[in-house]
Amino acid sequence: MNPLTQLIARREWEEIEFLLSVIPVDQIQIDKKGKITDESVLHFALRYGAPLRLVKLLALKYPLCLTMPDPTGKYACHVACKYGADPDVLEFLVTKNSHAACVQDPEGKAPIHYVGEFYAKNYESPSSPAVKERLLEVIHILRRVAPHSFNLEDNDGCNAVEYAIANDSDMRAIKMMQRTARDDWKSIKETGQGKTHDEMEMVVKLSASEALMKNVSLGEVIAARVSRRNLVLAKSMGSSDLPRRRIRCSLAKSMGSDPNDQTKSFIAKSA
Secondary structure, three states, X not given: OOOHHHHHHOXXXXXXXXXXXXXXXXXOOXXXXXXXXXXXXXXXXXXXXXXXXXXXXXXXXXXXXXXXXOOOOOOHHHHHHHOOOOHHHHHHHHHHOOXXXXXXXXXXXXXXXXXXXXXXXXXXXXXXXXXXXHHHHHHHHHHHHOHHHHHOOOOOOOOHHHHHHHOOOOHHHHHHHHHHHHHHHHHHHHOOOOOOHHHHHHHHHHHHHHHHHHHHHHHHHHHHHHHHHHHHHHHHOOOOOOOOOOHHHHHHHHHOOOHHHHHHHHHHHHO
């Protein structure tokens, strides 16, 4: 039986669906080298344009993928946006975990940054009407769940709008992103959260930090469910020594380090 990653790389979607439907997940080899795990196999599939039905199945079988980063530090939402996933795939991901849509990866990028820089490039005809419509749909989804992310700057000091302009994105997409960023600033002012640019920028950065913590909290719930599932499976097999996932370790990994340390660091940077 080939590892999942090999089947994914060959886009053998039907074979993968059959495999996941008839064989227990603990008996399926995910990756021969062990680099891709039950915390990142969904991310790997998104790189190869996995269809919605398979994305749903992978999320069901490997739920840790919904809140954990892949080996590069990106969450599923980031990968979907970077590799041009269909809007319905992104909609599914944010429905399962909207917090990740505002989280910054190690490069300081939120999903919307990858939309501006890469999304349309994944298609043979980036300027086709169909691709433009998909791009607008994706922006609309992120606008709904993570408006603050449109004003976030990455480690290079660039926001999503700047990436969209630099990569010759569709003008309607650029205008929608600009409008979202402008409306977000306006909302921050009107609610009294900040008046100066520095104050408003602080609000945006703290929103990313809060999103990270909420993502971790959701991850804790999912990890606990997986642990209970494994325990039930172990008992049904007449064994009580099935390794239990160390939830705290997984949560720390989802933060990139100790959760408390990273939050303090995030707030310190924002000050």
